Amino acid sequence: MEGHAAPRSMAAHRTASVVAALLGSLFLLFLVAPIGRLVVGGGKSGVGELFTDTELRSSLWLTAVTATFAAAVGALGGTPLAYVLARRPFRGKAVAAAILDLPLLIPHPVAGIALLLILGRESVVGRTLLQAGIRVAGSPIGIVCAMVFVSAPLYISAAREAFARVDPRYESVARTLGDPAWRAFRRVTLPLSARGLIAAAVVMWARAVSEFGAIVILTYNPKVVSVLSYDRFTGFGLTEALPVAAVLSILALIPLVALRALRPDRGAGTDV
Amino acid sequence: MIGVAGLNAQAGTFRLRDITFAVPAGQYGVVIGPAGSGKTTLLETLAGIIAPQSGTVMLDGCDVTNEPPERRRLGIVYQHGYLFPHLTVADNVAYGAADAKYAEQIAERVGALALYGRPVRTLSGGERQLVALARAFAVRPSVLLLDEPFSALDPRLRSRTRRTVRALHRELGVTVLQVTHDFTEAGLLGDVAILLDAGRVLQFGSPDGVFRRPATPYIAEFLGAENVFAGTVRAFAQTAADADVSGDSEQLARGHRSLEFRSGPLTIYTVGDAADGSTHAVIRAEEITLSRELNPTSARNQFAGTIDEIATLGAFTRVTVDVGGVSLVAALTTRSVQELALAPGSRVYASFKAMAVHLC
Numbered sequence: 001m002e003g004h005a006a007p008r009s010m011a012a013h014r015t016a017s018v019v020a021a022l023l024g025s026l027f028l029l030f031l032v033a034p035i036g037r038l039v040v041g042g043g044k045s046g047v048g049e050l051f052t053d054t055e056l057r058s059s060l061w062l063t064a065v066t067a068t069f070a071a072a073v074g075a076l077g078g079t080p081l082a083y084v085l086a087r088r089p090f091r092g093k094a095v096a097a098a099i100l101d102l103p104l105l106i107p108h109p110v111a112g113i114a115l116l117l118i119l120g121r122e123s124v125v126g127r128t129l130l131q132a133g134i135r136v137a138g139s140p141i142g143i144v145c146a147m148v149f150v151s152a153p154l155y156i157s158a159a160r161e162a163f164a165r166v167d168p169r170y171e172s173v174a175r176t177l178g179d180p181a182w183r184a185f186r187r188v189t190l191p192l193s194a195r196g197l198i199a200a201a202v203v204m205w206a207r208a209v210s211e212f213g214a215i216v217i218l219t220y221n222p223k224v225v226s227v228l229s230y231d232r233f234t235g236f237g238l239t240e241a242l243p244v245a246a247v248l249s250i251l252a253l254i255p256l257v258a259l260r261a262l263r264p265d266r267g268a269g270t271d272v
Numbered sequence: 273m274i275g276v277a278g279l280n281a282q283a284g285t286f287r288l289r290d291i292t293f294a295v296p297a298g299q300y301g302v303v304i305g306p307a308g309s310g311k312t313t314l315l316e317t318l319a320g321i322i323a324p325q326s327g328t329v330m331l332d333g334c335d336v337t338n339e340p341p342e343r344r345r346l347g348i349v350y351q352h353g354y355l356f357p358h359l360t361v362a363d364n365v366a367y368g369a370a371d372a373k374y375a376e377q378i379a380e381r382v383g384a385l386a387l388y389g390r391p392v393r394t395l396s397g398g399e400r401q402l403v404a405l406a407r408a409f410a411v412r413p414s415v416l417l418l419d420e421p422f423s424a425l426d427p428r429l430r431s432r433t434r435r436t437v438r439a440l441h442r443e444l445g446v447t448v449l450q451v452t453h454d455f456t457e458a459g460l461l462g463d464v465a466i467l468l469d470a471g472r473v474l475q476f477g478s479p480d481g482v483f484r485r486p487a488t489p490y491i492a493e494f495l496g497a498e499n500v501f502a503g504t505v506r507a508f509a510q511t512a513a514d515a516d517v518s519g520d521s522e523q524l525a526r527g528h529r530s531l532e533f534r535s536g537p538l539t540i541y542t543v544g545d546a547a548d549g550s551t552h553a554v555i556r557a558e559e560i561t562l563s564r565e566l567n568p569t570s571a572r573n574q575f576a577g578t579i580d581e582i583a584t585l586g587a588f589t590r591v592t593v594d595v596g597g598v599s600l601v602a603a604l605t606t607r608s609v610q611e612l613a614l615a616p617g618s619r620v621y622a623s624f625k626a627m628a629v630h631l632c
């Protein structure tokens with residue numbers, strides 16, 4: 001009996017592998033094919049347009065700058081929060097963590113509407129800021145606000161994980177060696193989690209670059225790249241939108257490559 | 273000085289309960305306890321890493337219960353070293369030191385200087401412990417907390433490092449509290465032994481006292497005493513003249529009595545101040561000697577028996593003797609076992625002095 005069971009289970013195992021490989025390939029194809037088609041169809045003209053199309057160029061520049069600002073704001077505001085969530089037990093921690101993830105779950109146009117209610121011209125905050133000469137809706141500031149709102153949760157959860165990977169005892173040792181909490185954080189925890197924090201910022205930056213729904217409601221003009229591609233598509237059709245979309249896809253490779261390079265090497269921070 | 277009074281602390285689901293003990297200034301305290309007894313939690317509470325729920329921690333004469341770790345003037349060395357992996361070995365040692373030269377001297381003393389050129393990642397567990405020791409000593413702490421600091425060292429290096437730490441402890445006048453599950457380490461190093469079990473202090477005092485006079489049969493077994501018997505004790509009719517050990521008369525003069533302890537087939541003679549009634553007798557295996565013939569002169573307690581089992585551990589051998597159905601365990605040198613030509617089934621006499629019997 002057992003003599004028969006072994007080959008049969010091996011055959012079953014082989015069949016399962018083949019099925020899994022087939023399904024995996026199909027799925028991969030589904031993910032890669034549209035982008036591949038996009039790049040093949042519009043990549044050449046898109047790269048060409050980079051030199052001729054000033055609107056595309058300034059839109060790309062605007063996207064990069066606002067996303068960088070958003071990532072900086074996210075890192076500044078999110079790092080202490082991520083640290084507290086990773087290290088300190090407190091009442092209502094689970095609730096706080098859930099609230100922080102909320103922007104990831106609500107549809108992005110809804111997020112845009114919510115932001116407009118708070119920061120729009122009709123709102124108290126928006127009006128006050130406008131009187132001070134700061135325009136939020138319809139300006140790059142609005143873009144940054146929308147980007148931060150939808151992408152900061154990604155930074156916070158990734159940064160929280162980066163901190164959690166660093167054994168708190170390193171910090172304890174630094175404290176007993178004379179460092180106050182802040183200095184121990186700066187000299188030990190920060191360097192040990194740096195790769196993870198930068199990777200978190202890159203993820204946030206990439207998410208900010210690809211944001212459309214919230215931005216389009218808060219700031220249609222000036223146009224970030226995602227809004228521009230949508231604008232070209234609705235205004236001029238697929239052929240006009242294609243080069244912009246292709247350029248955006250190619251540029252998306254930059255953060256992807258950066259993330260590979262930054263992937264925390266095994267044992268970093270947990271190495272004892 | 274380390275003084276802990278009524279300390280309660282919680283780390284995760286683990287609790288320290290009502291911990292009270294003291295290690296006088298410049299002395300070497302050893303906390304002994306099995307895995308999971310709360311040894312590391314205790315050290316972290318003393319270091320200020322875990323905030324106690326109640327009780328006080330005194331270090332060097334100051335109440336530091338509410339002080340942060342950086343203001344307690346102590347060093348902690350974890351079992352795994354916790355060297356900062358992003359720094360060099362030299363920067364690790366000098367991390368908290370006010371004087372880099374001094375840090376280097378300390379590193380040389382503990383044998384970490386030779387590791388200065390090596391990346392932290394390539395150090396073995398034992399090498400990490402040496403560097404961590406140097407790093408802790410380099411800040412000139414008044415109290416040093418050591419969590420199994422020699423566990424990853426090979427036996428030769430372990431005894432050398434033990435000696436170095438003991439020497440530095442004396443020279444610098446540092447009060448040390450070391451955690452270990454190794455009873456011999458406690459005996460070798462400690463001025464004060466603290467027994468910890470399930471988050472409570474069972475007993476504390478001089479290691480010798482704790483080992484020879486455990487407060488309860490549980491502690492006796494916990495400390496590896498093989499011969500623990502339940503039985504009844506009553507005052508023995510005869511006088512001090514019957515005593516067989518020089519110390520006896522002194523003990524008897526202090527109001528101690530000659531006692532007779534009965535447990536099954538054993539009748540054991542001892543001295544002490546125990547009241548009549550049921551109790552336990554503890555005899556450490558090292559106190560029992562074996563002979564082929566009845567020894568007329570020496571020990572008060574002699575029992576004829578048959579050897580059940582012989583277990584050799586290097587230089588020492590544990591011999592289990594069956595005395596009328598009761599097992600007595602004797603620890604002998606392997607050499608004397610060979611000289612006596614002992615083997616399972618051999619008829620022997622097991623003897624021990626009245627003073628070797630501890631009632632608790």
